[in-house]
Amino acid sequence: MGGTSAAASEVSAAPEAPGLSRRERIEQLRSRIAAVPARGESVAARADRAPGTTTREVLPVPGPLAELLPQGGLPRGSVVAVSGAASLLIGLLASVTASGGHAAVVGHPRLGLLAASEMGADLGRLAVIPDPGPDPVEVAAVLLDGLDLVVLGLGALVVPPSRARAVVARARSKGATLLVTGGGWDGTEIRLDASVREYDGLDRGCGRLRGLRLSVGAEGRAFQRRTARIDLCPRRDRVEWFPETAEPQPLSRVPGGAA
Structure with missing residues (x-):
């Protein structure tokens, strides 16, 4: 494996380290995020814009899906709700990693890595944390510091509005995009x-x-x-x-x- 693959493996192991407190696991995750190579400029697509308009950088999506989004991709710094067929989520991961971006999936133990690879995903740029522990939101928030895209499976968890706003602010400040599935999260910018x-x-x-x-x-x-x-x-x-x-x-x- 290359350096990126090794970094992804280390990230995925951090939340499950035995004998560590919640704070120690989070600090360990932060240190391992620092080992992930810096985000490449290739993953950021810029939409054409008319004079006098402001357009945010976006993460790439499969071509036909881009036609449904005003800016042709997922805006950086946004929170997006994704539901339904797993092919949609896998296609988004494949587009970002195939374009040079780094992504992580939190709380999706049955994610189809083979299907992602068949759609062109670079698995060396994808960290998978199937069991993030009792606070998956905190794990996802830490990952926003160093990755382009973070997928958070909430299960039955309902995130309080005040905490959701704090994570949204973090995503915006870091220029990362958070995809949430399941559970309850108010205030998403886009729903797919x-x-x-x-x-x-x-x-x-x-x-x-x-x-x-x-x-x-x-x-x-x-x-x-x-x-x-x-x-x-x-x-x-x-x-x-x-x-x-x-x-x-x-x-x-x-x-x-x-x-």
Whole structure:
């Protein structure tokens, strides 16, 4: 493994170190975050802007998803709620790490690393902390100090508004983006959701899955809800994202959709 991979492994081990108090685990995590290479400029995309307008740097997203977001990506310093099909979350992680960014996933023990790799993710730039302990919000907040993107699985946890505001302020000051799933978090800037509507390759529940069609929605404080259907299909040993109209696929409908 390279240096980045080693740093990611160290980060993932920190919260689970035995015999340490909560404060000691957090301090250990801070010191290991310092070992992660500095964020590269390549991950920050700048949207075209008209004279007199202010545009924030954004993190890249899969091409068809960019069409749903006013700035064409996830604004740095924002908190974004993500729900529904796991392919959406995995695609976001893949886009950021493949573009040179560093990311961490907190509280998602069943994250599909193989699926992320198939979408082009650089796993050497991804730290996974499946069990962050009793305070996953604090672990995520520390990770914002040194990473471009942090995914926080809240489970059933409801974050008090005052604490949510403090984490939002931290994300903004560090120029990092926080994705939250599950639980309760008030005040997110953008909300993304996805459901599987159709699939290709399965006949009466048998066969090899060759593609998916997602129904994706996006809405935020600054824009009304937008939706699109997006195809995920294998191309050149990778799973790529296509607008529904770009390459029509003979997909079979999923009764009632799928998670």
